[in-house]
Amino acid sequence: MLQEKDVDVEVVKAEEGEIFDIELEEDILKRNSKLAEENRSLLDRYGVTAIDVMGAIGSGKTALIEALAERLKSRYKIAMIAGDVTTTIDSMRVRRHGVETVQVNTGKECHLDANLINKALRKLDLNTIDLLFIENVGNLICPAEFDLGAHKRIVVVSVTEGEHMVVKHPYIFLASDVAVINKIDLAEAMGVDPDKLCRDAEKIKPSIKVVKVSVKQGSGIEEVIKALDL
Numbered sequence: 001m002l003q004e005k006d007v008d009v010e011v012v013k014a015e016e017g018e019i020f021d022i023e024l025e026e027d028i029l030k031r032n033s034k035l036a037e038e039n040r041s042l043l044d045r046y047g048v049t050a051i052d053v054m055g056a057i058g059s060g061k062t063a064l065i066e067a068l069a070e071r072l073k074s075r076y077k078i079a080m081i082a083g084d085v086t087t088t089i090d091s092m093r094v095r096r097h098g099v100e101t102v103q104v105n106t107g108k109e110c111h112l113d114a115n116l117i118n119k120a121l122r123k124l125d126l127n128t129i130d131l132l133f134i135e136n137v138g139n140l141i142c143p144a145e146f147d148l149g150a151h152k153r154i155v156v157v158s159v160t161e162g163e164h165m166v167v168k169h170p171y172i173f174l175a176s177d178v179a180v181i182n183k184i185d186l187a188e189a190m191g192v193d194p195d196k197l198c199r200d201a202e203k204i205k206p207s208i209k210v211v212k213v214s215v216k217q218g219s220g221i222e223e224v225i226k227a228l229d230l
């Protein structure tokens with residue numbers, strides 16, 4: 001495996017605060033955290049447990065939510081807030097399982113924030129819900145920075161994203177309670193060891209619960225439910 005020390009490459013490192021990135025501006029993040037706390041207390045008042053599902057496009061976020069909803073719908077009244085840049089595809093998929101959905105289209109933004117969730121929550125009758133999935137925009141970088149007010153956060157990675165997927169995105173793992181290593185049925189064909197991805201995630205955050213899953217084959221779903229204490 002390629003180690004950093006094995007190669008003599010000159011690296012230009014960005015210092016903290018050097019990159020002009022409006023998303024990471026401190027007061028924006030502060031305002032976001034305040035709104036996130038408001039969202040969480042609103043959800044608590046209505047006894048709604050909210051789960052923020054993060055991961056890259058194609059990692060299987062929607063498919064995982066569908067599988068969880070199918071197994072949990074007899075025990076919980078479930079709704080979903082679907083974040084996407086422009087489409088409503090994921091909303092339509094999850095609705096087939098009898099789950100009420102609210103679509104949030106972020107336009108140019110590559111993450112959801114607490115303000116958008118606050119608006120979406122107003123479209124739901126929280127009295128009629130006890131479990132809420134929030135599918136974040138497909139991205140592994142900035143969703144980590146934006147607390148939405150959910151109670152738990154899952155990050156979904158697929159073995160098809162390659163063996164370095166976890167080590168390259170430490171912040172999203174640090175921000176998550178559960179890591180789902182998905183599409184393990186394809187691991188051999190991809191030449192990727194799912195246990196390496198598990199170890200990488202545990203190295204970044206020892207308290208994270210890692211679950212190997214094949215949503216397609218229906219394996220590991222019950223373990224995810226357990227990891228989420230549902």
Ligand code: MG
Nearest residue numbers: 061062090135
């Ligand atoms: Mg999706």
Ligand code: ZN
Nearest residue numbers: 109110111142
């Ligand atoms: Zn973003």
